[in-house]
Amino acid sequence: MDVRYFAVGVAACTILAATELRAAEVTYAAGITGNAANVFEQLVAPWEEATGNKVKLVPMPASSNDQFGQYRLWLAAHNKDIDLYEIDVIWAPQIAEHFVDLKEAAADLIPKHFPSIIDSQTVDGRLVALPLFTDVPALYYRKDLLEKHGASVPATWEELTETAKKIQDAERAEGNSDIWGFVWQGSAYEGLTCNALEWVKSSGGGQIVEPDGTISINNEAAAAAVDLAATWPGAISPEGVLAYQEEEARGVWQTGNAVFMRNWPYAHELGNGKDSAVKGLFDVAPLPKGGDSGQSAGCLGGWNVAVSKYSEEQEAAISLAVYLAGPEAQKKRAIIGANLPTIVDLYDDSEIATKQPLIPRWKDVFLQAVPRPSAPTKTAYNEVSSLFWNAVHNTLSGSGSAAENLEILEADLEDLRGDGW
Numbered sequence: 234m235d236v237r238y239f240a241v242g243v244a245a246c247t248i249l250a251a252t253e254l255r256a257a258e259v260t261y262a263a264g265i266t267g268n269a270a271n272v273f274e275q276l277v278a279p280w281e282e283a284t285g286n287k288v289k290l291v292p293m294p295a296s297s298n299d300q301f302g303q304y305r306l307w308l309a310a311h312n313k314d315i316d317l318y319e320i321d322v323i324w325a326p327q328i329a330e331h332f333v334d335l336k337e338a339a340a341d342l343i344p345k346h347f348p349s350i351i352d353s354q355t356v357d358g359r360l361v362a363l364p365l366f367t368d369v370p371a372l373y374y375r376k377d378l379l380e381k382h383g384a385s386v387p388a389t390w391e392e393l394t395e396t397a398k399k400i401q402d403a404e405r406a407e408g409n410s411d412i413w414g415f416v417w418q419g420s421a422y423e424g425l426t427c428n429a430l431e432w433v434k435s436s437g438g439g440q441i442v443e444p445d446g447t448i449s450i451n452n453e454a455a456a457a458a459v460d461l462a463a464t465w466p467g468a469i470s471p472e473g474v475l476a477y478q479e480e481e482a483r484g485v486w487q488t489g490n491a492v493f494m495r496n497w498p499y500a501h502e503l504g505n506g507k508d509s510a511v512k513g514l515f516d517v518a519p520l521p522k523g524g525d526s527g528q529s530a531g532c533l534g535g536w537n538v539a540v541s542k543y544s545e546e547q548e549a550a551i552s553l554a555v556y557l558a559g560p561e562a563q564k565k566r567a568i569i570g571a572n573l574p575t576i577v578d579l580y581d582d583s584e585i586a587t588k589q590p591l592i593p594r595w596k597d598v599f600l601q602a603v604p605r606p607s608a609p610t611k612t613a614y615n616e617v618s619s620l621f622w623n624a625v626h627n628t629l630s631g632s633g634s635a636a637e638n639l640e641i642l643e644a645d646l647e648d649l650r651g652d653g654w
């Protein structure tokens with residue numbers, strides 16, 4: 234054999250091996266509410282091991298809209314430092330242009346997911362993010378306290394108001410002075426849009442902007458629902474609830490100082506943790522409805538993973554996204570984080586059902602969830618949401634009635650819409 238050919242052959246093989254083995258480090262931006270950072274570490278470990286790549290988590294602010302603001306700045310600057318973005322279910326239409334189309338890479342995976350969630354991440358035919366988990370809140374209630382005071386799980390917001398007050402007063406009379414009836418998310422942020430949409434929709438007051446683009450929020454049922462909620466701060470909820478996000482509500486709940494809490498499924502896992510004062514003492518129910526004719530409506534939340542167009546590690550980033558949206562990672566996430574899968578079959582998985590019984594119970598609640606109007610309002614969604622949460626926050630803080638604030642909101646939304654969304 235000609236020695237020159239041999240040398241060239243060896244060199245080529247070495248280069249090839251080096252290319253295959255070159256380990257990438259990918260950077261992943263995500264919120265870290267609750268135990269999300271710990272869950273994330275456990276989820277990526279098998280992928281790191283299988284590929285030799287490393288993942289660096291960039292923790293984001295707790296509020297979804299603050300996180301969105303930061304993403305927008307990075308994406309507008311074509312930031313190369315973030316390879317993957319964990320994105321809220323409502324964002325895809327607003328930032329789609331910055332992400333790669335994952336349709337081909339995830340071709341085998343797509344049919345396994347709920348089609349509605351895949352649709353929500355598809356913009357102009359491009360699949361810009363892959364679903365990681367869906368989110369629909371629950372009414373958390375203290376079984377022990379309801380039993381002690383002979384109360385049943387409230388089916389309506391009016392019943393919730395009465396039961397929370399009754400138990401709170403009776404407990405305080407017995408010296409349990411830190412107890413509150415109901416904790417939820419009343420801060421002026423995206424989470425308040427979720428809470429208030431639930432009161433309004435479940436009372437027959439529509440969904441702010443309807444799927445056909447009609448602005449529907451200025452109506453009597455919606456105003457009555459928001460006015461009822463305005464009676465809660467200081468009465469059955471701490472005054473501070475007007476600055477609460479998810480974690481503040483969970484903090485009060487998990488130290489045993491609330492009878493009811495509105496929160497997402499992640500709080501179920503943490504509430505049963507070793508250090509929780511309410512471990513084993515609570516259960517969950519679908520959120521109450523408004524009056525007898527209403528229908529329970531949990532807000533549709535959830536998170537997805539997108540790969541940046543500006544990433545210099547796109548191949549590794551796509552591989553990680555596909556892995557995280559796949560059955561193995563979603564199952565693990567369900568078991569360790571109580572996050573609701575978006576893969577249909579996982580609702581029949583016996584291990585998930587044993588370890589997180591909430592999950593199979595929540596399939597129907599998810600299927601009836603109310604989406605925020607991000608599809609009809611397209612790129613205006615964040616503005617719509619912030620106008621809505623401010624109108625509600627003003628009402629909750631005693632600045633104007635719901636009817637007055639919703640009338641102003643309607644006019645502001647009409648201005649924003651102009652000739653069309």
Ligand code: GLC
Nearest residue numbers: 297321322368423424534535
């Ligand atoms: C949860 C939901 C998300 C929502 C947020 C509001 O994280 O999954 O969709 O926007 O709560 O606080």
